[in-house]
Amino acid sequence: MIDDRTDWRPTTASTGLVVFVTLLTATVLVRAIGVAVPAALGGAGAVALALAVWTAGWERHRTLGTVLTSLLALPIGLGVVAATVGTVIVLAGVFFPVESLSRLPATVVDLSARAMVVVGAAAAVFGASVAIGHVLDRDTAGRTAEASLKTTVPPLGVGLVLVASEALRYLEATRDAPGVGAVLGDVLRTTTTIVFEPPAVRPSVTTFLLLGAAALLVVRRTVGALPLTELTTEPAVERAVASARSWLLRAAVLAGFGVPVGFFTDYVFPPERLQSVVTPPVFDLLVAVTTAPPARRLAWRVIVLCVATLVAVALLRRTAQTSADRIGAAVAPFAAGSGVLVAAALVAGSVLSAARGWVAATLPGEFGPQFRELSGSVVDFYGPVPIVLTGVGFVLLVAAVVAMCLWLVLLTKYLDDRTAGVGIASAALFEIAAFAGVVGVPTALLFGSLVAAVLVWDVGEFGTTLGEEIGQRADTRRAELVHTTGTLAVGGVGVAVAVAVTDAAVGAVTVADGAVVAGLVVAVAGLLALLVALR
């Protein structure tokens, strides 16, 4: 009876406290690190991810929710990239170049720790944001991942196709490409020559028949897929369609049987001998027909057209059988992705030059001009649109990967659906505190944020059980106050112990560095073992 609630939410007071403590701790620690702008962008991305998860869970306006989730994928990706790559670039601009090579490892550790603090702060903001609405579960995370992934397809697909076609065109045009590029260029040239423009010196029956058979089969399939018989009641039409299909099949099979013969005529017999076997006029006719580029162009255009028709018919058949909202939800991410694609293509030039300018200005020392030069040559080669589209595609892919990781963590039950938000917030605060400790924030701040991390988890989990068992309508403030006070008291004891240990350690470290650390490790491991035994 006490556990039979299906529709519940954590209590308001506990959620409020979780959000407040998380934001406060994250802000204070990030300010102590001093990377404000990337952290703010990361935080915005985290809020966007929380909003995306929320909109993905809408049941009544599924299509609208999916569209919003898809559109939010770009801010999410930008936030993640800003919090990671952006932080590293900004910090690299500050820390490098180093004074001496011996300081390099320490600087790298410091930079990585600061970057981890920013990433953790963004994760904490995300955890607190999803805790507000209690919106994160396996289902919504899965839907977010799916929508983001679908949104990624149009820009990344078009971008990669554009980049690849540029690269292939270059490889096909030049014989000076280095390494693998040269081989690839040769293969490309040979393939296009054999399939589309064979030299008119000998018959090219094999590829001609293969193309022809493929075209006939695809046409036959298309005729079968089109709703010709459904649209007419004439039995004559039905009979005509059936006979046309059977003739197409026969023709294709015939062409297929001709392929081995063509293999002999094309590759085994020398052309002179073939010419002597089948008189010169026949030979000339065979060569003219089988190598004529217009016939081959016709065949592959028919294939492309028929495949497009087949895809369209299949889509129409599927959509006719499902509800509008469902179709909308399935198609919306692709539409949103196409919208992003168009917008990115429109502003590609200005965005790319601004981004290049910022990176070049931020990178330290000689790296800036080098980057400007290198990126300039790449942009000149590919043009801004393919690069920006591929970049936007990868940013969206980052958002999709983040959502997928979230989904996997929930699926494997490393995070419980009930306490996912507070779990993420608390774990992220632990992570921030740990890396802030590496950077060397004041001990008081470090210990305070550790207490905050435990408090967020404890209060959040307690509020969750209260919401499950008692509901939001009952007055639970007093019990929550008592619990929170108790938690803070235990935290106070923990801090006192930590301070005592620190004082002892600081005294000891001056004597022998490694030994004390090792001793501490052993002590903590022993304590952990004791706890495991107690449980």
Place this chain on the structure above:
Amino acid sequence: MTDRVRRWGVPLAGTVTLLSVGLLAAEPALFAGAAIPLAYVLVGALSRVPSGANLDADRTVAAAAPTPGDPVDVTLTVENTGRRTLTDVRIVDGVPAELTVVSGSPRACRSLRPGESTTVEYAVRSKRGTYAFDDPVVRIRPLAATEIATATVAAAGDTALTCANVVAEAPLADATLPRAGTLPTDSGGSGLEFHATRDYQSGDPVARIDWRRFAKTGELTTVEYREEQAVRTVLVVDARPPTRVTPEAGYPTGAELSAYAAERLLDALSRSSVVASITAVGLADEDLVGGLGPDGLAWADPDGGVESPQASRLFDGVQSAATRDSVAPDGGEQAGAETATDRTAPDVETLLARLPPTAQVVVFSPLLDDWPTELITSLRARSYPTTVVSPDVTRGEGPAQTVVTLERRLRLQSVELSGATLIDWDLDEPIDIAMRASLAELFNR
């Protein structure tokens, strides 16, 4: 029942993070900091639910016999009779599953010192029948919330809510129908009042021969008196599937309200010694103990008013049918609702065939579709004195409900135009007041 809860997974993971990062960066402060989450884990591992915890519970149900649909206040008092302070006591009262909580919450979480007591106050919407409360469930946690003790506490005081159908203090004694008792007819026969004379026909009773006239004229004449016939009042309860909608969650459905009003009127009529029959339309065979009649009607001629077994069997049938499939008031059609309507809605003609010729008819219906208006028009066309009692279950706010309200208002108008007496029962006032007001007005005319 006591369970351990592993709720320190995240702090343990945090500890491991601190230790590993501390190891990587050789930072002593991080090792020292690991003491903070470990303190919590330690306290959690050691804390237990206080032994000897003891709680007493007492429940008070405010109204003894409420009307269906009335909110009834329930107060549960829980006292810590043990010697230890309980920081986290969660109480869930065992509200009967059939009743809906309309205000407050039957759940609470409190901290109780020894001897301290707390109250949980809430209100449920009453329904016809008797509903027993389960004993409240109590769950206790220590301050670290790492152990859970769940127990059922036997509650003293009220253990059931009875919603009576008949209230003695407000009988409808004065709310007599227009023609209670006998109905004077315009045909001659045996009776008290002189009606006419006619020629003697062989077989006429000797006592009715006008002997004086025979003495004067020598002709045999028979005296006819105005015939008097007992009036039968037939109460028709509309319990077809379209009427099984509620104005809000937990509220009785239109069919249940109609049955309730019929029950009240039947009680009043039996006090006034009016002969009454009762029928419910729209019941399926399985709803009624003993099944429907051969003509597909649930018909009862109760001798002892509402107390009679036939009447209560019929009203119970309506109740079970209404609770079986109640739908939302905005007309959310259920799958198969149409077929259920076809199966159970009787023909108006069947009902008319069953009515006694001198009956007066009272139709109880929320008027949510056209069947009742068709019935009432047919009744009026056959000059049956007809009264319509219609509980208003269309009081929602949404656009769909506005449409339903408008449609009902139009039906009310058409019922009035057909010449039937209309009692539009606003659910905020008791049915007695609504009926008395309408019937008194009828009397004064």
